[in-house]
Amino acid sequence: MSEVILLAHGAGGRKSADLIRDLFLRHFGNPALNVLGDSAVLEIPGGKVAFTTDSFVVDPLFFPGGDIGKLAVCGTVNDLAAAGARPLALSAAFILEEGLDLDTLERVVASMARTASEVGVPIVTGDTKVVPRGSADRIFITTSGIGIPFVAQRQTPPQPSPQRGGGYPPTLPPRCGEGWGGVCLCAPSPECAAQGDAVILSGTIADHGMAVMTCREGISFESEIESDCAPLDTLVASMLEACPDIHCLRDPTRGGVATSLNEIAVQSGVCIEIYEPAIPVNENVRVACELLGIDPLHVANEGKMLAIVPQECAEAVVEAMRAHPYGRRACVIGRVQERPAGRVHLRTALGSLRILDIPAGDLLPRIC
Amino acid sequence: MCLAVPMKVVEIVGDTARVEQEGVSRKVRIDLLGGVELGDYVLVHAGIAIERVRPEEAEETLRLMRILDVEIR
Amino acid sequence: MKYVDEFRDGALALSLADAIRRECRHPLKLMEVCGTHTMAIARYGIRRLLPDQVRLISGPGCPVCVTAQDEIDRFIELGRSPDTILVTFGDMIRVPGSRASLEDERARGADVRVVYSPLDAVEIAAANPDRRVVFFGIGFETTTPAVALSVLEAQKTNLANYQVFSAHKTIPPAMIALVSDPEVAIDGFICPGHVSAIIGSAAYEPVARDCGIPCVVAGFEPLDILQAILMLVRQAVDGRSEVEVEYSRAVSREGNQAALDCMRKVFVPCDAEWRGLGVIPGSGLELRPEFSSVESRKSKVESGKPKVSTECECGSILKGLKPPRACRAFGKACAPEHPLGPCMVSSEGACAAEYRYGAES
Numbered sequence: 136m137s138e139v140i141l142l143a144h145g146a147g148g149r150k151s152a153d154l155i156r157d158l159f160l161r162h163f164g165n166p167a168l169n170v171l172g173d174s175a176v177l178e179i180p181g182g183k184v185a186f187t188t189d190s191f192v193v194d195p196l197f198f199p200g201g202d203i204g205k206l207a208v209c210g211t212v213n214d215l216a217a218a219g220a221r222p223l224a225l226s227a228a229f230i231l232e233e234g235l236d237l238d239t240l241e242r243v244v245a246s247m248a249r250t251a252s253e254v255g256v257p258i259v260t261g262d263t264k265v266v267p268r269g270s271a272d273r274i275f276i277t278t279s280g281i282g283i284p285f286v287a288q289r290q291t292p293p294q295p296s297p298q299r300g301g302g303y304p305p306t307l308p309p310r311c312g313e314g315w316g317g318v319c320l321c322a323p324s325p326e327c328a329a330q331g332d333a334v335i336l337s338g339t340i341a342d343h344g345m346a347v348m349t350c351r352e353g354i355s356f357e358s359e360i361e362s363d364c365a366p367l368d369t370l371v372a373s374m375l376e377a378c379p380d381i382h383c384l385r386d387p388t389r390g391g392v393a394t395s396l397n398e399i400a401v402q403s404g405v406c407i408e409i410y411e412p413a414i415p416v417n418e419n420v421r422v423a424c425e426l427l428g429i430d431p432l433h434v435a436n437e438g439k440m441l442a443i444v445p446q447e448c449a450e451a452v453v454e455a456m457r458a459h460p461y462g463r464r465a466c467v468i469g470r471v472q473e474r475p476a477g478r479v480h481l482r483t484a485l486g487s488l489r490i491l492d493i494p495a496g497d498l499l500p501r502i503c
Numbered sequence: 504m505c506l507a508v509p510m511k512v513v514e515i516v517g518d519t520a521r522v523e524q525e526g527v528s529r530k531v532r533i534d535l536l537g538g539v540e541l542g543d544y545v546l547v548h549a550g551i552a553i554e555r556v557r558p559e560e561a562e563e564t565l566r567l568m569r570i571l572d573v574e575i576r
Numbered sequence: 577m578k579y580v581d582e583f584r585d586g587a588l589a590l591s592l593a594d595a596i597r598r599e600c601r602h603p604l605k606l607m608e609v610c611g612t613h614t615m616a617i618a619r620y621g622i623r624r625l626l627p628d629q630v631r632l633i634s635g636p637g638c639p640v641c642v643t644a645q646d647e648i649d650r651f652i653e654l655g656r657s658p659d660t661i662l663v664t665f666g667d668m669i670r671v672p673g674s675r676a677s678l679e680d681e682r683a684r685g686a687d688v689r690v691v692y693s694p695l696d697a698v699e700i701a702a703a704n705p706d707r708r709v710v711f712f713g714i715g716f717e718t719t720t721p722a723v724a725l726s727v728l729e730a731q732k733t734n735l736a737n738y739q740v741f742s743a744h745k746t747i748p749p750a751m752i753a754l755v756s757d758p759e760v761a762i763d764g765f766i767c768p769g770h771v772s773a774i775i776g777s778a779a780y781e782p783v784a785r786d787c788g789i790p791c792v793v794a795g796f797e798p799l800d801i802l803q804a805i806l807m808l809v810r811q812a813v814d815g816r817s818e819v820e821v822e823y824s825r826a827v828s829r830e831g832n833q834a835a836l837d838c839m840r841k842v843f844v845p846c847d848a849e850w851r852g853l854g855v856i857p858g859s860g861l862e863l864r865p866e867f868s869s870v871e872s873r874k875s876k877v878e879s880g881k882p883k884v885s886t887e888c889e890c891g892s893i894l895k896g897l898k899p900p901r902a903c904r905a906f907g908k909a910c911a912p913e914h915p916l917g918p919c920m921v922s923s924e925g926a927c928a929a930e931y932r933y934g935a936e937s
Contacts, residue, residue: 352689353689353690353691353696355692355696356527357527357528419527421577422508422524422525422527422577425506425508425580426508426527428506484586485590485621486586486590487625489621492932495913496670496679499666499667499669500690501665502548502692502719503505503638503665503667503715505771508580509577509578525577535725535834535838536832536834544578544579546826548718548719548770549665550693550695550696550722551695551722553721553770553773553835554770554773554826554832556579556825556826557824560824560825561579561582564822564824565582568588568591572587572588572591
């Protein structure tokens with residue numbers, strides 16, 4: 136094979152076939168994929184299916200703590216997890232720039248394979264296109280994923296817990312239509328936050344965005360900030376085990392925790408108040424944010440989960456999270472209130488209250 | 504118009520110093536400050552050290568605030 | 577973080593706020609003239625800790641806010657030549673000129689790059705010897721020495737392709753212009769901490785002595801700002817009008833002479849137009865004649881008469897005559913995603929800060 140990607144690699148002929156066999160099958164190989172049919176045909180249990188898609192265009196391709204390949208797998212696995220679903224299968228479509236180093240592509244593909252293997256989810260179908268030099272920035276990846284809701288797999292109703300005083304209090308959110316023994320079992324949804332709910336965060340924020348930011352041209356800092364990129368499917372499984380009635384789950388990616396909470400506040404018609412001192416931030420990330428004038432709550436995360444849960448379950452959920460490697464610093468960061476609907480409030484360490492808004496756009500370093 | 508963060512000088516090479524806080528470091532120009540020494544804290548703005556942080560003054564400012572705090576309570 | 581966290585102590589902040597409440601005798605209007613102070617006051621909800629009698633107003637302290645539309649238009653025009661790379665601080669990217677912002681221009685194909693330091697711009701020039709690299713010189717006296725250093729650095733390394741488009745301005749002339757305006761009635765200035773680290777607290781003595789306005793130079797942490805307000809309250813109660821320094825750990829009376837010398841080596845005062853305020857004599861900085869090859873400003877390009885929105889009330893807001901919410905366009909025609917004037921554009925502008933961080937009453 137040549138050392139760089141050529142237009143021929145995307146043309147569907149011999150070079151395409153070579154690339155699929157020698158690179159993609161070698162790393163991703165599994166029964167469904169190996170058939171190389173136009174579609175993968177999968178056996179799935181009856182009931183609901185979660186389905187998501189995401190594109191990945193991160194620059195640089197390799198950053199401290201991860202790369203575009205790892206991101207492409209984790210991002211989609213986490214979107215499924217945020218719907219309370221275990222990942223069943225992924226697809227991976229590549230748009231490659233003519234002239235891309237084959238070694239670079241191999242590194243990315245190997246990383247995807249490693250991450251997918253760690254999660255135990257096969258990449259069952261894919262596509263490759265090559266565009267002329269200059270039409271794409273080296274690699275763009277789109278992954279789609281299907282998943283089976285964790286809670287739908289339960290065969291028996293959840294047992295009343297002695298620690299919780301003998302029963303699950305009925306906490307059906309306003310829009311909920313399904314229940315089981317008084318417990319809501321429909322998938323977590325951004326529309327389901329209810330007054331009194333606790334807001335839980337799985338760990339430190341802004342690691343990913345700042346790891347990528349410090350690699351940018353014109354921003355020359357040295358630090359040991361690493362992306363938090365990680366697959367959270369088993370973390371979410373343990374959370375739902377502790378509390379099947381989790382109202383909302385969201386992985387706060389682009390736009391940070393601020394954007395995710397604002398979206399939930401609007402969609403659920405509630406006010407979310409968070410307590411600034413409770414939010415975990417690594418010291419080096421805090422310094423990097425201060426230097427560039429960036430609010431950590433606006434910065435992307437790629438290995439964190441926000442959960443909005445009935446107040447009674449908060450302690451159990453946090454405990455379950457802290458027992459998991461990706462939730463060691465989980466904590467309650469706030470509370471859902473009724474009014475003013477659609478707003479997110481931040482209480483500062485001084486006790487004063489301010490509105491937490493979504494960022495205007497791309498995060499930019501400031502001198503003022 | 505004044506985002507500047509205090510950072511500790513950990514290495515000096517001619518006109519340039521490496522400064523650091525909590526594991527984040529960068530090289531900054533120190534030629535607009537005379538007599539910078541290792542261990543000094545300097546205010547870093549737009550890649551330049553614009554002033555030294557005077558530890559005695561910092562202590563004094565805090566001390567006065569703490570006295571006020573005691574009086575108020 | 578050392579020298580930062582100690583000055584964010586919640587308990588001490590509440591004690592300072594308490595002291596302000598106890599000692600303040602009559603209503604006071606205090607103006608800060610630093611965008612970073614505007615940001616900090618909003619970020620920590622300082623206003624909510626103060627008694628109603630103490631009113632904080634945001635003056636024209638944001639160098640991004642007060643850059644004239646015409647200057648942005650001309651800088652953008654320079655980028656229309658294919659051989660030119662425009663380099664800027666992040667703050668300026670979304671600021672609209674009369675028609676477009678640098679972000680819009682980048683989308684249309686202009687080569688616009690963001691840096692944290694002007695020295696990074698010099699590196700871009702070194703890496704692109706066959707292209708002209710123009711740096712947008714924005715900022716008050718905190719930043720200008722860094723830009724001056726970049727000009728000297730380029731000269732030292734014989735980089736003929738590095739140029740600066742200077743829109744730099746200085747603070748003391750603006751403060752004097754403000755207090756000379758009969759409409760504007762200020763009882764005290766919270767003076768900018770890092771500008772003062774460069775120019776020295778003595779720079780405000782004309783304001784205190786000749787105009788009778790108390791001045792306190794403040795740092796940027798919540799304890800600094802509250803302490804400075806307490807010092808202004810005490811001056812008002814005592815009937816004093818002096819220059820005092822709260823930010824003594826970084827500010828001296830004389831300032832940073834080496835930084836001032838560097839600035840003066842490269843720049844010389846000139847008249848400047850402040851967006852919303854008009855021309856303030858001697859308040860701008862342009863490159864000295866010997867640096868004319870580095871100066872992009874003189875290559876004036878026709879860019880048409882700048883359009884000024886009639887709804888925009890930034891002029892009154894910058895002078896402290898109106899709060900952001902009194903502007904008819906606030907939150908409607910003018911919001912952070914589609915800003916009319918500078919107060920909404922910069923994330924530290926009075927209107928943007930109010931929009932983002934002002935809690936509901």
